Amino acid sequence: MKRHSLHLIAWIVLLAVSRHASAELSPWINEFHYDNTGTDNNEFVEVAVPLSITDLSTLRLTLYNGGDGKPYGTSHLLSSFTAGETHGSFTLYSKPLSGLQNGAPDGLSLDLQGAVVHFIGYEGGFVASSGPAAGLLAMDVGRAEGDLTPPGGSVGLVGTGGEGGGGDFLWESLSEATPGGANLGQFIVPEPRASVLVAVFGMAGWLWHRSRSRSRPSPCPHRGRP
Numbered sequence: 470m471k472r473h474s475l476h477l478i479a480w481i482v483l484l485a486v487s488r489h490a491s492a493e494l495s496p497w498i499n500e501f502h503y504d505n506t507g508t509d510n511n512e513f514v515e516v517a518v519p520l521s522i523t524d525l526s527t528l529r530l531t532l533y534n535g536g537d538g539k540p541y542g543t544s545h546l547l548s549s550f551t552a553g554e555t556h557g558s559f560t561l562y563s564k565p566l567s568g569l570q571n572g573a574p575d576g577l578s579l580d581l582q583g584a585v586v587h588f589i590g591y592e593g594g595f596v597a598s599s600g601p602a603a604g605l606l607a608m609d610v611g612r613a614e615g616d617l618t619p620p621g622g623s624v625g626l627v628g629t630g631g632e633g634g635g636g637d638f639l640w641e642s643l644s645e646a647t648p649g650g651a652n653l654g655q656f657i658v659p660e661p662r663a664s665v666l667v668a669v670f671g672m673a674g675w676l677w678h679r680s681r682s683r684s685r686p687s688p689c690p691h692r693g694r695p
């Protein structure tokens with residue numbers, strides 16, 4: 470195969486993979502705390518946002534009352550959150566949210582320019598009747614807080630992966646809340662597709678190097694001899 474053909478194929482594959490990778494990254498709700506023993510303290514929500522989303526005002530968190538499926542309180546643009554750690558292709562943003570309802574059930578929705586990207590319920594699931602998630606089912610995270618929860622606890626995603634909304638992680642009750650940081654037992658790693666991207670870059674470089682080596686004229690062993 471000619472050199473320019475190899476180069477063209479490599480770049481076509483590279484372009485296809487990079488477009489796919491950039492299109493798939495999605496933000497997700499990563500951790501929250503809403504109830505504890507005595508007066509509720511340190512209530513907050515944490516969201517993981519891809520580095521590719523630079524305008525945080527396009528992301529909005531809405532609090533849902535599971536009893537009637539309607540939003541309550543005011544919605545919160547991610548631009549009002551505080552940036553924390555960056556892991557892989559995501560930065561964790563958190564915001565203290567005093568007054569998060571205690572179920573059961575209630576929920577949180579996250580939308581990007583009006584399109585819901587993550588909708589969760591706690592202490593049960595429910596269908597939203599209005600607001601950005603109208604008609605959508607809030608899936609119960611399966612973990613709850615209550616009178617035995619310490620003020621410093623939380624419910625958060627744990628495990629290893631890079632797609633929180635897509636199911637890489639599992640919800641767990643956490644003894645120590647980490648607003649703005651990776652959750653205890655959570656490892657946010659680069660997308661598998663990012664690894665593919667690196668591999669394609671490597672393949673393109675290797676093909677380029679090999680084609681150049683083959684096209685280079687061999688030195689004449691007798692040059693300069695009498």
Ligand SMILES: [Ca+2]
Nearest residue numbers: 503509569570
């Ligand atoms: Ca509360």
Ligand SMILES: [Ca+2]
Nearest residue numbers: 647650651652
């Ligand atoms: Ca956290």
